[in-house]
Amino acid sequence: MKRRRKTLWGAALLALVFTAGLPAGPGAAALKGAEPSTWFVDMGRFNQGAHASLTCGQCHPKHLKAGQKGSQFKHPDITSPRYLKAPVRREYNYHLCADCHRTAWKRYLGGAHAEAMRRQAQDPPKAGALLAPTCADCHNPHYILGGRDRLALGRRQVRVCGSCHPAQAATYRQSYHGKAAANLGNTRAAFCTDCHGAHTAVSLKDPTVAIQACRRCHLDAPPNFAQMVMHPTLAGLDPKRDAGKLWRVNLILTVGMIMFVIVLVVVGSYYGHHLLWMLRELHHKIRKHGHEE
Numbered sequence: 001m002k003r004r005r006k007t008l009w010g011a012a013l014l015a016l017v018f019t020a021g022l023p024a025g026p027g028a029a030a031l032k033g034a035e036p037s038t039w040f041v042d043m044g045r046f047n048q049g050a051h052a053s054l055t056c057g058q059c060h061p062k063h064l065k066a067g068q069k070g071s072q073f074k075h076p077d078i079t080s081p082r083y084l085k086a087p088v089r090r091e092y093n094y095h096l097c098a099d100c101h102r103t104a105w106k107r108y109l110g111g112a113h114a115e116a117m118r119r120q121a122q123d124p125p126k127a128g129a130l131l132a133p134t135c136a137d138c139h140n141p142h143y144i145l146g147g148r149d150r151l152a153l154g155r156r157q158v159r160v161c162g163s164c165h166p167a168q169a170a171t172y173r174q175s176y177h178g179k180a181a182a183n184l185g186n187t188r189a190a191f192c193t194d195c196h197g198a199h200t201a202v203s204l205k206d207p208t209v210a211i212q213a214c215r216r217c218h219l220d221a222p223p224n225f226a227q228m229v230m231h232p233t234l235a236g237l238d239p240k241r242d243a244g245k246l247w248r249v250n251l252i253l254t255v256g257m258i259m260f261v262i263v264l265v266v267v268g269s270y271y272g273h274h275l276l277w278m279l280r281e282l283h284h285k286i287r288k289h290g291h292e293e
């Protein structure tokens, strides 16, 4: 009896330790994208960033104590042991970015991610579902670097966009553009934003929309150029809306599988044949050796 009680206490303690380590707030575990900010601001890195010339107050003008008059958003409750883990990314007033970055702001507001955010505000997604990104999900406001070259930015996109769209990032890496641009550093080839835009996040499922993106580089691409599947993945496809792509992806996957089997059979019989041949030779040698004795 005593022993069982001890085990119970142990289990309770373990559960406590375990849950205490989890981030607070619904959906916090699903935060993805750029490096999240923490309550420790590394001033060495801050001073090397694009915002080094700004003061903290320019972005946190009214970051006052909770309940204090004029506070724009609540300061976390410092008496709670969880206060250092409160996710602030989604509560920040991003209108402040618009004061200095009007174009990015406008494009973002008119784009698919802001649209998804409005939809999620109406109809909150289930815990663990993918949340639509705000500015800080793609740009760490404290450490964002300025003056980076196209290759560094492009490779970062594969990582940041890919944290929420892993299937597209994986298929991009395997594609001609991904291999040329992200792998080999050919900056004439396309990164994510060359086709989708950084802030508009345009859907390119419609080939008549996609062709416009292609023609920025493939100047004389014929209309059917954009019919090809850029991301051969089944992720996020709706059986009704995306029937055309579904069929083509299934075809690509089936052909890929058949090719794999063919390669396996060819390589397998090649080495299998060699192995048998080696055994035969060995057998032959041993027998010959035996005869000579």
Ligand code: HEC
Pocket: 036, 037, 038, 039, 040, 041, 046, 051, 054, 055, 056, 057, 058, 059, 060, 084, 086, 087, 088, 089, 090, 092, 136, 140, 141, 142
């Ligand atoms: C360019 C605007 C900008 C500047 C400048 C800035 N911040 Fe922030 N800060 C933000 C944004 C946006 C967030 C919320 C999003 C996030 O967590 O990344 C934030 C979040 C924070 C947080 C909360 C982090 C968390 O994990 O909840 C702290 C603390 C903070 N900033 C402190 C500072 C200090 C100190 C400075 C000055 C050295 C500073 N900030 C300068 C934009 C800025």
Ligand code: HEC
Pocket: 094, 097, 098, 101, 103, 104, 105, 108, 109, 113, 133, 134, 135, 136, 137, 138, 139, 153, 154, 156, 157, 193, 198, 199
């Ligand atoms: C989905 C990710 C994403 C979101 C959300 C996002 N950005 Fe960007 N932003 C990018 C990418 C990608 C670039 C291109 C350069 C790069 O790769 O960093 C960029 C570039 C920029 C630039 C520099 C070039 C330019 O266009 O002036 C600024 C400034 C900027 N973003 C501000 C913002 C602001 C402000 C917000 C919020 C309204 C925001 N971004 C939201 C991904 C994002």
Ligand code: HEC
Pocket: 050, 051, 053, 054, 058, 059, 094, 096, 097, 098, 099, 100, 101, 135, 136, 139, 141, 144, 145, 146, 147, 148
């Ligand atoms: C008070 C003005 C100001 C505010 C507010 C501000 N920024 Fe900036 N931001 C700047 C300046 C100045 C630069 C450097 C511009 C440059 O190097 O051309 C910059 C650069 C950037 C860059 C580009 C880095 C690059 O690739 O060159 C991004 C991204 C960015 N800011 C995002 C944000 C976000 C997100 C917010 C809101 C949290 C924000 N900024 C708020 C002034 C501001």
Ligand code: HEC
Pocket: 031, 032, 033, 034, 112, 113, 116, 130, 131, 132, 133, 137, 138, 157, 160, 161, 162, 163, 164, 165, 192, 193, 196, 197, 198, 201, 202, 203, 204
């Ligand atoms: C924090 C997660 C997150 C990040 C980071 C992110 N996205 Fe998204 N993205 C979403 C969500 C959520 C949606 C909406 C999905 C839906 O509605 O089904 C979306 C939708 C899209 C769409 C489809 C638009 C449509 O109308 O169907 C494209 C294209 C896209 N994102 C591209 C990008 C690119 C490019 C980047 C990097 C610059 C990026 N995303 C970064 C979460 C993210």
Ligand code: HEC
Pocket: 157, 158, 161, 162, 165, 168, 169, 172, 177, 190, 191, 192, 193, 194, 195, 196, 202, 203, 204, 205, 206, 210, 228, 229, 230, 231, 232
């Ligand atoms: C060469 C242009 C090109 C590049 C580069 C590219 N995409 Fe796409 N993307 C497309 C096209 C075309 C579609 C629609 C057809 C398809 O899915 O194959 C699409 C579809 C998507 C979708 C599905 C939603 C929709 O409606 O379009 C997402 C999400 C997405 N891409 C994200 C990314 C990310 C993340 C990267 C970088 C890792 C990337 N894309 C790189 C052309 C591109």
Ligand code: HEC
Pocket: 176, 177, 180, 188, 189, 190, 191, 194, 195, 210, 211, 213, 214, 215, 216, 217, 218, 225, 226, 228, 230
């Ligand atoms: C940022 C510029 C850029 C964009 C945008 C772009 N591409 Fe490309 N693409 C390239 C470059 C550069 C190459 C390599 C050409 C070479 O090696 O000569 C390439 C190669 C290709 C190839 C393989 C080689 C070939 O020439 O047949 C295909 C297929 C292709 N792109 C399709 C597309 C499609 C479809 C889109 C639109 C959805 C698109 N590209 C958008 C730059 C781009």
